[in-house]
Amino acid sequence: MRPVNAVITKIVDETPAIRTFFFDTTFELIPGQFVMVWIRGVDEIPMALSYENAITVQKVGHATSALFELEACDSVGIRGPFGNGFGIEKGHILLVAGGVGAAPLAPLAEKADESGIKVTTLLGAKTKDELLFRGRFGAAGDVRVATDDGSEGIHGFVTQLIEEPDRYSQIYCCGPEIMMKKVLDKVAPPKAQFSLHRYIKCGIGICGACCIDGLRVCRDGPVFSGEILKKSEFGVYRRNECGERARV
Amino acid sequence: MRPVNAVITKIVDETPAIRTFFFDTTFELIPGQFVMVWIRGVDEIPMALSYENAITVQKVGHATSALFELEACDSVGIRGPFGNGFGIEKGHILLVAGGVGAAPLAPLAEKADESGIKVTTLLGAKTKDELLFRGRFGAAGDVRVATDDGSEGIHGFVTQLIEEPDRYSQIYCCGPEIMMKKVLDKVAPPKAQFSLHRYIKCGIGICGACCIDGLRVCRDGPVFSGEILKKSEFGVYRRNECGERARV
Amino acid sequence: MLSLTLTGLNLKNPLMLAAGIMGTTGDSLKRIALAGAGAVVTKSIGTESRGGHSNPSMVEVDCGYLNAMGLPNPSYKDFQYEIDRASEGGVPVIASIFGGCSLDFSEIAKSLDADAFELNVSCPHAHGYGAEIGTDPALVEDITHAVKTAVNVPVWVKLTPNVTDIKSIGLAAQHGGADAVVAINTVRGMAIDIESSYPILGNKFGGLSGRAIKPVTVKCVYDLYEVLDIPVIGVGGISDWKDAVEVIMAGAKAVQIGSAVGNNINIFNDISSCMEAFLQEKEWSLDDIYGMAHEV
């Protein structure tokens, strides 16, 4: 598919550095799937769908900054949704979200809740103001919070909130790779799903830029079972846009 | 579509110069539609489907001669069916067939008969032996015959057999252009359909080689209503493979 | 709102019939004119009548067509009648012509009365004609110059994409005095029947047209627009209004439509009404979108 023209209808400031951009276009979405967002003249970058018609973006570099310059009525080009998305399991599920990693987990929480699945969310951020989608997670179930500076919830990492992980039918995790690696070390790998981050170029499973141990994050992922990640470079190496390996 | 490989399963001698080639491939066919038959290494020529899995060929030149060299188990390439085919009308219909022009009319006779339409056929040929599909037309309704040499039926042209054409709900005609032109002169043009012959190259309505007054025989035809042909070059000019006009 | 002036010709819209499609008879050209085309281009006409290559001369492939018609045509001696018939359609009739040398070209052009000439120096599958000439800048310049000298109507030169550098050929046409270039003719291609191993086309290979080649058209038009002062006319793979807009944005002043006419004789009307609606919604004029991709 060519990029679809998506007009921004509304922009919501979620935290000081995170904004949600709503579009006039709705996507049929499995939570965890992503789109390629083309900021014309700048770059095209992967973003999880945080709603069926929105992305939630943390400003980190040139493309995200360019996005932050846009206003309602401006438009971007969108390809997707791509990737597999989370596999939803019945029972009582645990979501572990770090920073903007809450973006793909929020629609998952809502969808699970709607299907009668019990949802508990562990939400982490640097500071109170940066807790993302706290209200959405709260509406879908229990939420427990950790902040790096202790401004809300426990003082420390979200991973410290994980207790008795075996109680949960499935654990879903998205956040910085280091944090996800810690989660993986704490839980039973086959019962956990992680949404990965790798440099995405084509987004459609051809170029191989996003490969982790031969698996394509853009196509076979971005969501992988802990079992697969356990014996992989996950948490050890990442690759930059040249394909060079670097320690996480 | 690319040519489909069609294996010849059976060859039937219909008359001294006309053979039917049956294929292992069945086509969904509106009577009057044609296929492009590729005799590999030789040429590709248009042929009406005389059955849903057969063509009936008169040997007239290099490609038809090459076809006559083929035997069961040999194969040809087939593109199609192409063209519009005859529009079937209820009531009592009249078929006027000259020579190998009987090929597209025979399946029409059978289909009409099956649908409870009354069929009368006027069948013409040079001589008795060359009367094509007499049995098929006979099984579908009345047949009246004309031969140039009087060896069967009336002595003369099949057009002479046309009586009270207004009695028929529709008249279908296929044969040499001169003969079809005579039929057109005898009947009410809006009630008559003619299957035309022009040099066919692409067969799919693009090249324009087969045009008669801007209409494409391969795509808009090969069947045209008498009304359209009345004010056309039909019966006056034909075109050769260069596109040169020549008197019929 | 789609009207324009192209090399001095007034067109009601920028959508023309491409050479070699429904272009052998005056009546078929007239039909296309009446069906909404802004202008029509005839089949390429030569000095002598030709039957072309033996069939199969065209076959559908994935996302396009391969053809090797072999320039069948009744020769210019027989063709004024068809042009006159075509003119009854009320839009400019452009005579596409081909030959083996500049003398052939000017002989034909001098003898025919048409609203413009399109020089086919780009057919990829007629030995000694077309693209064998169109890959040589000096020959292209020479032929263009010869025809320009011979006639008083606009002269367009149709280019082949089957060259290392289409810009140099476009520039040669411009130096020769061309009023416009037309890009592109078909892309060299071939198909083989795996049941028999026979190349499908009677001529063995041919030219690829249709959707498959549109990205090649866009690139060639874009490149030519950058280097030429004369207008570029875009052709190759245009199948709907979006394609037409894309090629115009790439730098085509007008476009031609070939293969896509087969499945939709009414394509000229369809595209022009959709293009109008698009321009209206965007509040753009035809002139605004012309070459627009170069401005970003």
Add this chain to the structure above:
Amino acid sequence: MLSLTLTGLNLKNPLMLAAGIMGTTGDSLKRIALAGAGAVVTKSIGTESRGGHSNPSMVEVDCGYLNAMGLPNPSYKDFQYEIDRASEGGVPVIASIFGGCSLDFSEIAKSLDADAFELNVSCPHAHGYGAEIGTDPALVEDITHAVKTAVNVPVWVKLTPNVTDIKSIGLAAQHGGADAVVAINTVRGMAIDIESSYPILGNKFGGLSGRAIKPVTVKCVYDLYEVLDIPVIGVGGISDWKDAVEVIMAGAKAVQIGSAVGNNINIFNDISSCMEAFLQEKEWSLDDIYGMAHEV
């Protein structure tokens, strides 16, 4: 029954992974090897690490894809590790390499240990690399010769179709000592977003791959087979077993598959089992169909 010897390499089947597809990491190459490929070709590797062009670097178009990755790669200094990993897949690993001159090429080739080298003189969208070299027969011969002198393994030269005469480039490679040529790299193309008039690719233009270009591949392979003594490896638009058979009949000793891997990682197994069934039914060997279209 599909096994063959290609420039001295033993392949279990004639189906290879094309350069630049799943070819940046040793593990992804190994995955394709284990999924049935007869050999795998790495991403093209240069002298320095490159991030490539900015995104969008690939977009789907009608019947194919446009890409302008811009040769992202970690450089040869970082790449032996990946090749070694890839070798665990148990099939030959061919290192695709690129550079700006013959020195670059031989520096890289000398430093890497691979089963063969494929010289990318044909990428249409990296300035100063690839096709800008691959359109010049003298440079192609020179580079081929330099690499042949530097290494003891087979050297293949990958050709661009974006030239007036691919045969002359193939012959240059052969003169330079190439053990095989690979045809074709992508076809120059471009796509424009009509909503904004922006060229879609970050690099503005790129290379067309996928189904759209198969007829071009067939023609190039057919032509090269006619003039070369060394084997031709066919690539471009092969998406199913019929395409593979068609390209082999055109004259390819083996084929490579690129774009089609995206939607079907298992394509190598799928094609080889269907090809075997086809050959069995026809009572043909792989060698029988090799170049078969030239015999009719």
